[in-house]
Amino acid sequence: MDAIVIERISKSFGETKAVNDVSMSVKTGELFGLIGPDGAGKTTLFKILVTLLRPDAGQATVAGFDVVKDYRRLRTMIGYMPGRFSLYPDLSVEENLTFFATVFGTTISANYNLIRDIYVQLEPFKNRRAGALSGGMKQKLALCCALIHKPDVLFLDEPTTGVDAVSRKEFWEMLQRLKIHGLTMLVSTPYMDEANQCDRIALMQTGQILAIDTPTGVEQLFDKPLFAVKATETYQLIQDLRRAPFTETCYAFGEYLHLTTHAGVTPETVNRYLIMHQHQHSEVKPIQAGIEDSFMALMQHG
Amino acid sequence: MNRTLFLIEKEFKQIFRNSVLLRMMIAAPVLQLILLTYAANFEVKNLTIAVVDGDHTTYAQRLTGKFRYIDNFQFLGYLPAYKSAYRELLAGRADLVLVIPPHFERDLGKQNGASLQLLVSAIDGSKAGIATGYAQTIIRNFNDDIRAEIVSIEPGSRPVLNVENQYWYNPRLEYKTFMVPGILFELLILVGGMIAALNIVREKEIGTQEQLNVTPIKKHEFILGKLTPFVLIGLVQFTMGLLVGIFLFRIPAEGSIMLMYGFAFLFLLLCVGLGLLISAISDTQQQAMFAVFFCLVLFILLSGLFSSTENMPQWAQYVNLVNPLRYIIEVGRNVMLKGSSFRDVQTQFFALLIIASSLIGLASWRYRKTV
Numbered sequence: 001m002d003a004i005v006i007e008r009i010s011k012s013f014g015e016t017k018a019v020n021d022v023s024m025s026v027k028t029g030e031l032f033g034l035i036g037p038d039g040a041g042k043t044t045l046f047k048i049l050v051t052l053l054r055p056d057a058g059q060a061t062v063a064g065f066d067v068v069k070d071y072r073r074l075r076t077m078i079g080y081m082p083g084r085f086s087l088y089p090d091l092s093v094e095e096n097l098t099f100f101a102t103v104f105g106t107t108i109s110a111n112y113n114l115i116r117d118i119y120v121q122l123e124p125f126k127n128r129r130a131g132a133l134s135g136g137m138k139q140k141l142a143l144c145c146a147l148i149h150k151p152d153v154l155f156l157d158e159p160t161t162g163v164d165a166v167s168r169k170e171f172w173e174m175l176q177r178l179k180i181h182g183l184t185m186l187v188s189t190p191y192m193d194e195a196n197q198c199d200r201i202a203l204m205q206t207g208q209i210l211a212i213d214t215p216t217g218v219e220q221l222f223d224k225p226l227f228a229v230k231a232t233e234t235y236q237l238i239q240d241l242r243r244a245p246f247t248e249t250c251y252a253f254g255e256y257l258h259l260t261t262h263a264g265v266t267p268e269t270v271n272r273y274l275i276m277h278q279h280q281h282s283e284v285k286p287i288q289a290g291i292e293d294s295f296m297a298l299m300q301h302g
Numbered sequence: 303m304n305r306t307l308f309l310i311e312k313e314f315k316q317i318f319r320n321s322v323l324l325r326m327m328i329a330a331p332v333l334q335l336i337l338l339t340y341a342a343n344f345e346v347k348n349l350t351i352a353v354v355d356g357d358h359t360t361y362a363q364r365l366t367g368k369f370r371y372i373d374n375f376q377f378l379g380y381l382p383a384y385k386s387a388y389r390e391l392l393a394g395r396a397d398l399v400l401v402i403p404p405h406f407e408r409d410l411g412k413q414n415g416a417s418l419q420l421l422v423s424a425i426d427g428s429k430a431g432i433a434t435g436y437a438q439t440i441i442r443n444f445n446d447d448i449r450a451e452i453v454s455i456e457p458g459s460r461p462v463l464n465v466e467n468q469y470w471y472n473p474r475l476e477y478k479t480f481m482v483p484g485i486l487f488e489l490l491i492l493v494g495g496m497i498a499a500l501n502i503v504r505e506k507e508i509g510t511q512e513q514l515n516v517t518p519i520k521k522h523e524f525i526l527g528k529l530t531p532f533v534l535i536g537l538v539q540f541t542m543g544l545l546v547g548i549f550l551f552r553i554p555a556e557g558s559i560m561l562m563y564g565f566a567f568l569f570l571l572l573c574v575g576l577g578l579l580i581s582a583i584s585d586t587q588q589q590a591m592f593a594v595f596f597c598l599v600l601f602i603l604l605s606g607l608f609s610s611t612e613n614m615p616q617w618a619q620y621v622n623l624v625n626p627l628r629y630i631i632e633v634g635r636n637v638m639l640k641g642s643s644f645r646d647v648q649t650q651f652f653a654l655l656i657i658a659s660s661l662i663g664l665a666s667w668r669y670r671k672t673v
Binding site for chain 2: 042051052072075076078082084085087088089090091095099100102103104105145208280
């Protein structure tokens with residue numbers, strides 16, 4: 001049985017359709033990523049799934065319980081870590097954890113094995129007030145508080161937003177380790193480089209799901225020739241390539257430009273075009289599409 | 303039940319940790335009670351009076367003299383003419399100007415009557431009224447003296463109706479006695495209403511409200527967890543206020559102290575209910591603060607704390623039907639000064655009970671876990 005089943009869920013705020021006819025499902029024990037830019041509707045979808053919002057239309061079940069009808073039962077079985085730090089800043093690390101454990105009718109020791117890996121890092125600061133913790137530590141505490149009642153399904157809404165690169169990496173490693181306990185996790189993120197950490201991902205934009213697949217599956221959705229192009233005059237290069245007859249799209253990607261062309265175009269064609277436009281030190285190489293390329297393409301064509 | 307106790311414990315932990323707020327909550331009511339009680343005094347002193355004497359006779363001087371040697375008046379001086387009297391009033395240097403016309407003494411002697419003019423600055427209406435009253439008493443007194451001399455009859459031999467007032471429940475008309483029971487309850491709205499409302503809205507602002515909403519905490523557990531700490535703190539404040547009133551201001555405690563506590567408890571429930579309702583409809587602490595302040599000022603001004611409710615216009619009387627402060631101040635004064643029993647204040651009890659339960663009911667209904 002799937003841990004999360006979403007069937008044609010919609011939610012509007014006035015004129016804005018935050019979530020528009022979304023259907024998907026997450027398998028039990030899966031680490032599932034919901035990826036999309038800010039304003040895609042990720043947080044709204046999360047709030048519906050954790051029983052904080054009622055959908056306008058459609059149905060959803062989490063761990064077999066309906067998010068509207070069985071919300072009371074459901075609340076004991078899910079863990080939710082909102083995007084913003086939402087613990088008591090004037091209570092200590094330990095007090096926050098004890099508070100949430102008690103609220104769920106359990107104790108820290110009862111489920112300690114689930115949080116041990118994370119909590120040992122927090123232990124030196126257990127008497128410090130939560131408000132005085134660093135960003136990464138706050139994140140870990142929030143994760144502990146969301147796990148303390150041993151939920152079946154864990155919802156993490158943009159857990160890595162505003163966290164430094166090292167802490168981000170650490171955070172994903174912690175999630176990978178949690179999979180051992182059979183936990184189903186739904187994680188949302190605006191960072192596409194984090195997609196590879198997930199078992200499966202859904203790409204979301206303006207309230208709709210564009211694609212659902214494994215990270216490699218999403219990469220393979222990209223079926224056109226893709227080249228990395230570099231030259232001395234990057235700005236001129238992007239202008240010229242966008243005007244070229246063979247070009248579909250051209251975006252800047254770090255030091256290279258990613259150029260998508262019509263089928264049948266070879267690096268030689270591109271090179272000839274560049275020489276014609278007097279670009280120096282030009283470099284053109286065919287590359288494998290990444291998730292970001294797929295996402296850009298999907299966004300283009302809807 | 304266990305969960306509710308834990309919520310209460312958490313609330314107290316947070317309150318005790320916020321030492322500035324804690325000190326303010328304890329000190330502010332006592333300070334306010336002391337300051338307000340001394341400041342809210344309606345006795346009018348230091349009225350400045352100027353005299354325009356157009357007569358320059360013994361009688362005119364005797365009349366002026368009466369004003370000069372009374373505590374409530376401060377003699378500003380003689381003014382040469384009407385015009386300068388106006389100037390003094392306009393500049394705010396004089397509160398009253400007494401104009402004694404020429405031939406005042408002659409008219410009083412020969413025509414058996416003379417007129418005086420009293421100019422009163424009515425910038426502050428109630429002060430002007432009281433000043434006029436004082437001045438009239440002094441002039442009447444002067445009149446009696448003069449008549450006794452002219453007609454040469456003994457002052458006591460004329461048949462006169464003499465009214466002697468006796469002020470019950472506050473024999474010396476002490477303003478302190480009148481104000482303390484009122485202010486004592488007024489202050490409870492501050493902790494019950496304001497602090498409670500801000501506390502809950504803060505949970506909304508920092509997002510912990512949402513975090514609590516995804517837990518199995520039930521609505522009544524949450525509300526009980528929030529109500530209890532503030533009612534308890536309010537009772538501590540009430541106790542301190544009562545001690546200040548009885549030992550510092552020597553307010554008589556005629557009625558039952560238990561009855562006072564019973565009402566304080568009911569009133570605190572009502573205040574926290576109001577705070578809950580306000581927090582349910584506001585999203586930010588500013589909004590909540592504004593709403594509480596609006597209610598507070600309206601309640602206080604209409605409550606009869608400073609001016610009698612009976613003289614207010616009809617619409618204010620209707621508003622006062624739902625003004626909890628008005629009922630509780632009536633209770634406070636009647637029980638403390640008069641020794642009223644529960645039977646005497648049961649109207650107020652039921653009014654407060656109805657307001658309290660509707661506020662808490664409304665707040666619980668508004669406080670929805672899922673939007």
